[in-house]
Amino acid sequence: MTPLGYKAHLALMARYNQWMNGKVLTLMADHPERDFTENRGGFFKSVWGALNHLIVADIIWLARMTKHPSGHLLLPVLDLPKPAGLTDILYEDYQSYAAPRRALDELLIAYVDSLNEDDIASTFTYSRANGETHTKVLGLTLSHVFNHQTHHRGQITTLFTQMGLDIGVTDVHLLVPELTPEP
Template identity: 45%
Template sequence: MLEHLRLLSRYNQWMNDKLYSTAAQLPADELGRDRGAFFGSLLGTLNHIMVADIIWLQRFSEHPAQHPALDQIRAMPKPQALAQTLFDDFTALSAERRNLDTTIIGWCEQLNTSDLEYKLAYRNMKGEAAVKNLASLMLHFFNHQTHHRGQATTLLSQQGLDVGVTDLVTLIASE
């Protein structure tokens, strides 16, 4: 499981690099144009992914191991809403995305198998309490990113831009 999560962290970075490089071809007004997606625009969708990542990473940072890779996450302000716009400026959003992806990879490298067995207690954005297995929550974390990146690639495709290959299999080493 640990190696799978590390693979997903690298996939996350690889896909975000591709997605943001493609999105950078659009002018600011097109990035922010409401296209009827769950979070309105491409910029809204990218902000939502980051908001959700920060929320989950802040929850993960409460693990008793206190992984140093998450130190900067613990210091970040808590997002207040899933549709919160953290960055109106695409360049600033891109820079923070790169930082966050590096943090996620570093954290996954610090994890050990026993860390994954931890039962994380947290409250969702509605304040409802839950206790769930860390490994399973991490799968949700990476799956959530993939789900919304799929929406983002659709929004780019509608603008005539192709992100290219998005399949995880591309990063799986041949045997």
């Protein structure tokens, strides 16, 4: 990893996640007349299906991470609806979805900011819904959470494009700090 360390990478990804989710929410708010529930052939059929999948997955992963010694900061996630499956529609409309999405993004940023390198390198154990137990490295699992968001937001931006909507630039590089070159 770079001299900045893995925590800096996770912090960048947490900010990127918030920035991109904000862009999605803004685009949807600016086009309330669009049918984001229409089956457009996406993996989760519609924009709305994909957005709900993302919030469901975040809730599942963050609830699992509450069992890590650093997980006390994630306890607010336990107050959110409990998904039964990855395709659950927890929020039926924009108004009910936007606040929990923003809260989860803030929670992820605060959580990553609270971690030290030892936390990031440590493990946690969780059980899947089917009863399988797994032990994973916390930092690598957080990488998965952010990568999962990026993957499905890419699908969402494709659906937006098919709807004639442009979300704009989505490159994480825009959030990479500019440095002064060394002489």
